Amino acid sequence: MTGSDLTPAALTADQRAEHAIDLATRAGRSLGLEAGEPRVLHNVFNVLVHLAPHPVVVRVPSLAVAPVEEQAAKQRRELAVAGWLADRGAPVVAPSPLVPREPVELDGRSLTFWEFVAETDPLSAVTDPEVLQKRFTEQTGWTAELHALLAEHPGDDLPVLSPVVPAVGLTLAALAENPHPLISPGELDRARQEYAVLETLVQDLPARFPGARLQTLHGDSPAYNLLRTATGHLFSDFEDATRGPVEWDLTLVGPLGIEEYERVSGTRVDRALLDVMEGARFLQIVGALALAPLKPDLAPMLEPAIDQWRARAPLGLENLG
Known part of the structure; x- marks a missing residue:
């Protein structure tokens, strides 16, 4: 991906929803x-469209x-992992059984189809910080159960830590071609140097952290x-x-979440690897600024x-074991 890939005009949320x-x-x-009654359930990085009255949700990137x-290719991996879990009765939103487990390509987009789930007590309704912390702590304990499965x-x-390498390298390259005012040239240099460190880590993670448990992961903070x-x-x-260490799935859950994960899993989280x-x-997140030209309200969300x-x-390399 280069900066030229980010040239489509930015759309408003309503325009993204209508297109999706x-x-x-x-x-x-x-x-x-x-x-006959399609409706938008969610509209941020992806737009989720419920194809009512069917119990089907289409994810439009x-x-x-x-x-x-x-x-x-990325979605086929997703459907395979989520489908594998669903077939074993795991608590996951399953691929829709009404259509093949394959992405559908249309107008330069690749769409996936999922079972409709009626959510109760959504996260967006939680305003009390203590309640929010309690929820994330509990949900991190459930993550331990997911990891066991x-x-x-x-x-x-599955590639190792693919959300990092090469994904972050590509977004940082795009950001270098189309700089964003939220990041100075010096900070972008720092980001690219840090990415080079992570490339070194991914090339041979077990050698850097011999105790790391490499396995299939959710990949995006379950x-x-x-x-x-x-x-x-x-x-x-x-x-x-x-595929990677469980610590990748545990980022930004906080100390209480880590303690709960260790209690439920019976294993210790490597604090150095977690860092x-x-x-x-x-x-x-820094690399995600490359998407700001497509979504004007993204930068304030990331700041x-x-x-x-x-x-x-x-x-730095000194962090790697």
Whole structure:
């Protein structure tokens, strides 16, 4: 990906929703789903469209900048991991059984189809910080249970830490071509140096952290990607499914969450590796500024985390074991 890939005009939230409904409806019809009442459930990086009255949700990657072939390859990994879990009765949002477990490519986008889930007590409704902390602590304990299930997944065809390498390198390269005022040239140099450190880590992670448990992972902070329903919780959004240390899935859950994870799993989290993974997570957020031309309100959303990245000591080879 280069800066030229980020040239599409920015759309408003309403325009992204309207475009996503059109794509989802046409893709659904191609599979025999005549949805007469489509409605948007979520609209941030992806737009989720419920093809009502069918119990089907279409995920439309509204900010996708990668070629459609790369989108589809990533989604096939997601469908395979989420489907593998669903087939074993794991608490996950499952691929829709009404259509094949394959992405549908349409107008330069690759769409996936999922079971509709009625969420109760959504995260957006929580305003009390203490309640929010309690929820994340509990959900991090559930992440330990998810990891125990994923430890049985073969994962042989999954790349190691693919949300970091090469993904962050690509977004930082795009950011270098189209700088954003929120990041100074010196800070971008720091980010690229940190990325080089992470490339070194991914090349041979077991040598740097011999005690690391490499396994199939959710890939995108599962404690934050979870729906509460009337019958229990369901993990969702496995689009960054990858192989790596469990610490990657535990970034930014806080000390209480880590303690709960250790209590439920019966294993100790490597604090040094967790710190490196959190540095990688913050770097991922810095790279996400490359998408700001497509979503004008994105930079203010990212700024608090970028401030935290600035306050951290830079990642260096000395951090790697």
